[in-house]
Amino acid sequence: MLRPFALHRPASAEEACGLLSRLGEDAVPYAGGTELLLLMKEGLLRPRHLVDVKRIPGLDAIVDGGADVTIGAVVTHRAVERSAAVRARCPVLASVARHVANIRVRNVGTVGGNLAFADPHSDLATLFLALDARVQLASPRGRRELSLDDFVRGPWETARAADELLTSVTLTPWPERTAAAYVKFGVHERPTLGVAVALRLEPAANGAASVAEARLAIGCVDPRPARVPAAEARLRGCPVADLEDSVAEVGARAAASVDPADDLYGSADYKREMVAVFTRRALRAAAARARGVEPVARYQYAVVA
Numbered sequence: 001m002l003r004p005f006a007l008h009r010p011a012s013a014e015e016a017c018g019l020l021s022r023l024g025e026d027a028v029p030y031a032g033g034t035e036l037l038l039l040m041k042e043g044l045l046r047p048r049h050l051v052d053v054k055r056i057p058g059l060d061a062i063v064d065g066g067a068d069v070t071i072g073a074v075v076t077h078r079a080v081e082r083s084a085a086v087r088a089r090c091p092v093l094a095s096v097a098r099h100v101a102n103i104r105v106r107n108v109g110t111v112g113g114n115l116a117f118a119d120p121h122s123d124l125a126t127l128f129l130a131l132d133a134r135v136q137l138a139s140p141r142g143r144r145e146l147s148l149d150d151f152v153r154g155p156w157e158t159a160r161a162a163d164e165l166l167t168s169v170t171l172t173p174w175p176e177r178t179a180a181a182y183v184k185f186g187v188h189e190r191p192t193l194g195v196a197v198a199l200r201l202e203p204a205a206n207g208a209a210s211v212a213e214a215r216l217a218i219g220c221v222d223p224r225p226a227r228v229p230a231a232e233a234r235l236r237g238c239p240v241a242d243l244e245d246s247v248a249e250v251g252a253r254a255a256a257s258v259d260p261a262d263d264l265y266g267s268a269d270y271k272r273e274m275v276a277v278f279t280r281r282a283l284r285a286a287a288a289r290a291r292g293v294e295p296v297a298r299y300q301y302a303v304v305a
Helices: 013-026 036-041 077-082 084-089 091-097 103-108 111-117 123-129 229-235 240-257 268-290
Strands: 006-008 027-030 049-052 062-064 069-072 134-139 142-147 152-154 165-171 178-185 193-203 209-219 302-304
Touching: 013 027, 013 049, 013 134, 013 165, 062 084, 069 084, 069 111, 077 091, 077 103, 077 111, 084 091, 091 123, 091 178, 111 123, 111 165, 123 178, 123 193, 123 209, 178 268, 193 240, 193 268, 209 229, 209 240, 209 268, 229 240, 240 268, 268 302
Parallel strands: 006 049, 027 049
Antiparallel strands: 062 069, 069 165, 134 142, 134 165, 178 193, 178 302, 193 209
């Protein structure tokens, strides 16, 4: 049952920040509400004021800036999935958005809310790391920008100050000739493992392609998602024809990079093994795309985007 609260509907980001500053700990931003309202119903959060930011002009925009793509904080997962700009510049993101939770959540849940809530079991934060995501924050003191890696500090913890509002996230799309894949695993709607792989290819003198740059991000098993530099280094310079020979070592390096805890999702050893397995699957999917072959779309309880 929801306790009584006051709903504020500011007309600008500056007005919203002013409300958050004036009302202090009694106020929280409100957009889709898919996480917030659930916690309020359970009595885990009891804010006396909700600052509704859904109607603020510009926060619902997706802007293709040429070198980057900026997604407003109140853009829904469904809007990301259907955006022509996202499908053209970040096709893997559009595919991932199609598999977030369920259709009800995708219709109301927002990109900004997802990032600001910092749920460790999140698809977007993992994939966004591989897209060099930067978040924009507004406050009464002005505006600032942080890398996503600096913004997400841990489970349900971010660098956002109480009077700050996350206004947008900017992604750097992978260049042409990039083969990418996102593989996630989960028995329920929240993923318990997410692996994002991107391989930027360049032709060699003999016409065969090799990996010029690699990105590998692992999420949902540690307190926060993270890149795996050791695995990326192993992939760099690898001919596409030889990628299959590297998957076992890359999977092992990815598994060694995580430090999971025993919980209801499984033991730490089980999670490390799952990281190795699904890193291999993600890499094979990306390698197949590098060869012009579309990978198998699904495993049991898993999705390949």
